[in-house]
Amino acid sequence: MDIDIIQIVSSAGLMVQFVLLLLLFFSVTSWAIIIIKYLYIRRALRESTRFVEYFWKSRDLASAYVKAKQLTGCPVARIFRIGYVELKKVSQSGKGQGEGDDSGLHMIGRFSGSDTVKRALRRAITSETTRMTQMVPFLATTGNTTPFIGLFGTVWGIMNSFHGIGLAGSASLAAVAPGISEALIATAAGLGVAIPAVIAFNFFMQKIRVVESELISFSSDLLNIIERDILTGNHA
Numbered sequence: 081m082d083i084d085i086i087q088i089v090s091s092a093g094l095m096v097q098f099v100l101l102l103l104l105f106f107s108v109t110s111w112a113i114i115i116i117k118y119l120y121i122r123r124a125l126r127e128s129t130r131f132v133e134y135f136w137k138s139r140d141l142a143s144a145y146v147k148a149k150q151l152t153g154c155p156v157a158r159i160f161r162i163g164y165v166e167l168k169k170v171s172q173s174g175k176g177q178g179e180g181d182d183s184g185l186h187m188i189g190r191f192s193g194s195d196t197v198k199r200a201l202r203r204a205i206t207s208e209t210t211r212m213t214q215m216v217p218f219l220a221t222t223g224n225t226t227p228f229i230g231l232f233g234t235v236w237g238i239m240n241s242f243h244g245i246g247l248a249g250s251a252s253l254a255a256v257a258p259g260i261s262e263a264l265i266a267t268a269a270g271l272g273v274a275i276p277a278v279i280a281f282n283f284f285m286q287k288i289r290v291v292e293s294e295l296i297s298f299s300s301d302l303l304n305i306i307e308r309d310i311l312t313g314n315h316a
Contacts (some may be wrong), residue, residue, distance in 0.1 A: 088198060095240075099233030099266050103226055109274045110222045113215045114280045120153070121212065121287045127154035135160070141167075141305075155291055156298050157214070159204035163302055166200040194307050202298040208295060216281060223278035237263025241280020244289045 131154050135144045145164045148157035241260055 087237040090154055090230070092273055096233045096237045096262060099229055099236070100269055102207045102229060102271045103266070103273050106222045106226050106229075106277075110219055110273065110277045111137060112278070113218055114276070117216060119279075119283065119286050121291070123153040124155050124212070125287070127151045128147070128291065130154075131157045131160070132294075132298060134255055154210040155295055155307070159208060159299060160302065162204040163197055163299070163306075166197050170196055197306055198303055201303065205278055205295045205299060209288070209292050212291060214286050216288070217275045219281035219284070223274045223281060226270045226273040227267075228270070230267045230273075232267025233270075234263045237266065 130150060131151050134147050138144055138147075139166055145161060148154070148161045148164075151157040186248075238260060241263060
């Protein structure tokens with residue numbers, strides 16, 4: 081015979097119903113986060129691949145900057161834009177101070193400009209990592225707490241069931257089973273909320289590590305290009 085979940089929930093005690101309502105909140109919120117982060121990370125990975133391919137084909141920072149402004153959901157493109165803007169500031173300040181400087185001061189300016197771009201890229205990577213991990217810790221919280229919330233509802237429901245048995249003076253299966261089934265539904269609901277949240281958390285953290293590694297690798301390559309071709313004056 082099929083279990084009527086709605087009837088079990090409606091006939092449960094107030095505390096068990098409150099626990100189930102709390103679990104429903106965790107479930108709806110976690111599934112909303114799962115959908116949002118899945119779409120965001122999928123777009124980030126797809127657009128990052130497109131931008132990196134375009135960047136290495138063109139090797140022209142100005143055209144890559146135009147392309148980066150078009151890819152609004154790309155973390156790699158965002159850190160490139162920040163690095164490019166910082167490089168333009170360094171280049172403009174170098175042009176303003178280049179006249180009349182001796183070679184020693186000019187060399188110091190080059191290293192200072194490289195460090196400035198490096199710090200800007202480092203801050204951009206930290207910002208992008210923070211952006212990607214936003215709301216994801218809630219999934220870990222859901223996976224860790226909802227089984228215990230469901231267990232609390234179960235313990236409370238069983239306590240009420242045994243209290244009712246003691247008052248009625250009957251310990252038959254027909255008297256015990258309904259109360260215990262109402263209580264156990266809370267544990268089942270807690271596990272049903274926790275399992276998808278834990279799976280999604282591990283999945284997202286693995287993807288975020290992939291994107292973060294790609295950001296670090298791209299920023300290192302960009303710095304090498306800047307130090308070799310830009311700040312040394314080997315470009316047009």
